[in-house]
Amino acid sequence: MEGQQTPEILDYRNENGNGWSFYKNDGVLRRIGSTPEDDIEMIRKVQKLELRDDDVLIAAYPKCGTHWLWEIVTMLRAGNSEYQKEAKEVAMLGMPKYERADELPSPRVLNSHLHFRHLPEKLAEKNIKTIFIMRNPKDVSVSYYSHVNGMKASFRFDGTYSEYLELFLEGKVSSGDYVDYVKDWLQVKQDNPDLPMLTLFYENLKMDPVKNIKTVADFIGVSVSDELCEQIAEACSFKKLRAADTEVKQHTSNPSDIWKEGHQGMYRKGEVGDWKNWITVAENEIFDSLIERRFEGTGIVFTYE
Template sequence: MSSGQTDETFVMDLDDTRNSKGHGFHCYKHDGVYLFVLPPEMLKGARPVDRINSIKEAELKDDDIIICAYPKCGTHWLWEVIEMLVSGTLQHQKDVKETRMMEFLAKDGIEAMPQPRVFNTHLPLRMLPKQVVEKKIKCIQIMRNPKDACVSFFNHLRDTNPPYNYEGDFVEFTEAFLSEKIPFGSYSTYLQSWKDEVAAAQGLPTLDMYYEDMKSDPVASVKEVARFLGLASTDKFCEDVADACSFKKMKKVDQEMKGGFPVKMWADGKGGTFYRKGEIGDWKNWFTVAQSERFDVTWNKKMKESGVKFTYTPV
């Protein structure tokens, strides 16, 4: 993003994330994390930081469910699965998951959402409603290997409508991905924060899932989610949900019926979609051997004490 694309209304809120080539993101920094500056029609006259802070005070329902994930780790996919399990139907949601995204809704939007409610967020636990911990709201964290997540995030931001698009190349983006100067911060920091903040929450019901497990054995993953949520879903229904939420079918639904996003998401001529390939190991088509090795050195240094083990190639 060039500096000339900055909306003058938010100049005071923007932090400089640009690299030496002038490429960066339309973000401000809050509580140690870079966040997108929402467009005026979503801010509704409020300051970005005020909207984010309002989330902490939102009133939650005891049966609320929250999907917590770093961008491009399977949030859309898991959200659709849970919506079907909770509703007991195989009906796909017509809206995009951003209509249930806490950082877009803020306090008023969260509280106005009718039950049953399946929210999602890319924010760390400390920025979520205080009642997540107080009411022991069920949270599901879905994780994806960082190289595929990096590739997917790059393609997403490359195709996004200005000023939210990324104009740098993949090498530049990878450098940003490993740093903190990227929307929602670095993936490694996000994972470490999630682990530490859940541990401090004492008794918060959480389920950790992996994108690669959902891909390799979707039926088992759907059953695991149903058990965690305490739903009396039959084996047959879980199998049907897994089939209805296959990548091929979800991509078709995204192209043919999804709507509800309050602003224009994708740039003209880009053919943007939330579902690109959905493969395990597509990163090999993007990283050179040298780039992959450099990525590993930085990532492994940051994550050596995390205990998180990812799958990088199909089993």
């Protein structure tokens, strides 16, 4: 870090003190955990991470189905519908344990919420198979609020959903602006036409899991039977994933150290259209206007119910 200028700290907490402080790294708003310097160093190390030819990377904004899809791809590669107990967070580039990804046996299924420019530099050069999954931003905002409101320490947000939504629509949340993130990955595909990249929608995977699991299998070059796809779809239903996740956490950590009492942890509802239970008519009009304006010309059509 010697000789590097200390980044400007941007305090985006609201008048009630809810929110976070950020700094900018190559145009991306990054929430400050320990220090900006530590975060900059972490990203630098991720960028230098050695990739293997048979790696698969899942890229997604938080709460867009990252863990769900990770389980599916891992099961497809293993040829069974058994849950993996250790590797998920280790395989997440940008998380504290990511350096242990080197210890994972091939073929690895890596995953990340980072922007493309913060991921390993050889991603495009080595033509690493990349799966990008999107979700309608209204459900993303609700699920993300529940996540940050439910955590006791790292993401802690004690405000209301309406307070969070205001920050979300302005891009002043952890992982930055959702629209910018999606547009960034669309640009990645344009700029790197040889990069093998599959784009999925969370809602499609939810509505027809077997068909979409087959699509993923074809993309990663795995031959699968209809029966295995159905088994994986069943094992990766949200009810079963939540139960499996709870069981793993009971053996590896104390959930009460991480989550507030009554919070369901990583897997909440997984429903399409739950935003209707949270967003007011006035907020929805603002949301619609922003989505129409900022996604204009992208060709993206989200499913909201």
